[in-house]
Amino acid sequence: MAYETIQVEPLTPRIGAEISGVDLSQPLGNQTFQEIHDALMDHLVVFFRDQEMTIEQHKDFGRLFGELHIHPGSPPPHGHPEVLVIHADENSKYVAGGNWHSDVTCDEEPPMGSVLHIHEIPEPGGDTLFASMYAAYDALSDTMKAFLDPLTAIHDGEHVYRGRYADRGVDDTGKDYPNAEHPVIRTHPVTGRKGIFVNTAFTTRIKQVTRRESDALMAYLCEHATRPEFQCRFHWRPNSVAFWDNRCVQHHAMWDYYPQVRSGLRVTIKGDRPF
């Protein structure tokens, strides 16, 4: 792929690229927008360094790619319902995204992508790992692909979000968290490539098999999907940005820095119903 307005440096052959030559706080020309979009389609997750962005500029950048998503549970910063706070310190009991997942797959229409801007980092530590669900799918045998192709799975937010934000003042008594049924193998609406679409955080059950079979299949698929050869690992610096395609990527925020502080903001872009 030839880029004219940005530079794109792949991190691995399968996933991840660092983009330079662009200031995300400024309005982007059509060609730059298109090239960032193309780089995301080619590399699944793209990274930018040294981006000073206000919360409004962050939202404006996300909105270029679609309407912004509102998280079903996490309390937003005042006046910014479309913004997710990512923060851990010495009082944290867990971190956002501390196991392999795609974002909010319990939604009927899970997000197409997320843009995370990290402001404060521990040093060292706090990397994020990303895995290509295309590469994971491509590595399956044809027999396994044919078996998985017609299956669907239940994704539930209840066990993920219930009570989770109590320490930030959220009382979710009486609130219903989303759940949804999605294909186990998803076709990407832009690239047409297939990828595994179950994850350890949200997926509770593969529907067309027994509970024991579902548990065994989920254990296999989740282990397989996150093998090191399908991954890249990003080391943050203050004002780094990661933009991942939630339709073909899983990620894992590494919490190896307790009790240090890691802090940032994420905007999440609405997606469509998986098929």
Ligand code: SIN
């Ligand atoms: C997330 O969006 O799941 C958190 C990712 C991170 O903090 O690196």
